Amino acid sequence: MHTVSLTHQLVAIQDDFDLDKIIESGQCFRPQKLSDGRYRFLSGSALLYLTPLGDGQYDAAWYGSDREYWVDYFDLGRNYAALRCSLAGQSSYLDKSLNFGQGIRILHQDPWEMLITFLISQRKSIPAIRTAVEHLARCCGEPLSAEGDEVFLFPTPQQLCGLSEAQLMGCGLGYRTRYIQNAAAQASSGTLDLGALAALPDDVLFSRLLELDGVGKKVANCVCLFGYGRTAMAPIDVWIQRLIDEEFGGRDPFPSYDQQAGIVQQYLFYYKRSTSRSVAHKK
Template sequence: MRTVPLTHQRVTIQDDFDLDKILESGQCFRPRKLADGRCRFVSGKALLYLTPLGCGQYDAAWYGADWDVWAGYFDLGRSYAALRQSLAGQSAYLDAALAFGQGIRVLRQDPWEMLVTFIISQRKSIPAIRTAVEQLARCCGDPLCAEGDEVFLFPTPEQLCDLTEAQLTGCGLGYRTRYIQHAAAQAAARTLDLDALVGLPDDALFSRLLTLDGVGKKVANCVCLFGYGRTAMAPIDVWIQRLIDEEFGGRDPFPAYGQQAGIVQQYLFYYKRSISTQKK
């Protein structure tokens, strides 16, 4: 296990930013809150630890990418407080979701990780997804140690190609194993170049992702939103479909929100899932 140094810097975030809500928002599966109070984020080959200091101040400690890169990851160039204010008053349910979810943000994550993890996410609960993704990283991802914390990077396509079907299945992938194998083989051979898809318009990006084995509309929308920052894309899973049926009379509300549709989806998803879970 390789020990890597961390660069520390105090940063200020004055806009909506709640680490606990971000970690529980259902869009990311590898970030963790550690026992010492730090929150750990892993993206590609980069690590970030955020320690709240109060009054919007954080100790940021990183490896592999500086704070400017992580600011993009957290979408800090957008005011979510202003966005919430602009959306207020359109419906009582949305107002409740905006207030409940104050502090969440749509993360701009690694497209390869988003593709694999959301393929895994199909028909799995969030805790089960986290377990499977972590097992996959531990199975073949590069191990690092940063100030006493041991972490495994997300596997590259080549590393996944080196695993047997039995090893992949042992990570809890089930029937998704062949989908992951196909995606890894294409990415390793560069017949699937996720970096090259950055320049595609939303519709073309969505259509290209749909050509991949095991990728349906929900997974493609998730990769567009969380991997490429396409905030006009609003994934519809079982929680959102239930919300559409119960709160919006069966009519999809997201087209009306244009480029903010995906962000609105996150507020509604987080609220619907949270209050439904609390009632159990």
């Protein structure tokens, strides 16, 4: 295991920023709150620890990146408090979602990690996705030790290509194993260049992702939104479809939000999933 040094810096974030809600928002599967109070974020080969100090102050410690990487990751160039205010008043359900979800942000994550994790996400609960992704990282990702914390970076395409079908199945991937193998083979050979796809317009990027084995509309939208920051893209999963049917009379509300559609979707998704689970738990 490789021991790495972290770069520490005091940072201030005065906008909407709730680490617990971000971790539970359903868009990321590896970040977590540690027992010592630190919050750990992993994205590709980058590692970050955030320790809340109060009044919007944080001790930030990172490896494999710089401050600007994480500014982009957390979309800190966008004022979410102002955005919530601009969206308020359009529907009572959206207003409840905006208030409930205050503090979540759209994370601009590693496209390769988003492709693989959302391929894994199909027909799995969020806890099951997290478990499978962690098993995959521990199976072949680079191990690091940072100030007493041991982590495994997300596997590269080449590292995934080195795993057998049995090893992948052992990570709980099931029928998704074939999808992971095909994506890794294409990315490793250069047939799939996820970096180059960043230059494509939304519709072309979406269409290119749909060409990949196992990628449907929901996964393609998730990769566009959470991997490429395409906030006009609004993934529709079972929670969102249920919400559209129950709260919007079956009418898809997202096209009316244009470039903010994906952000609105995240507030609605977080509220719908959180409140539905709460009701179910009480029963």
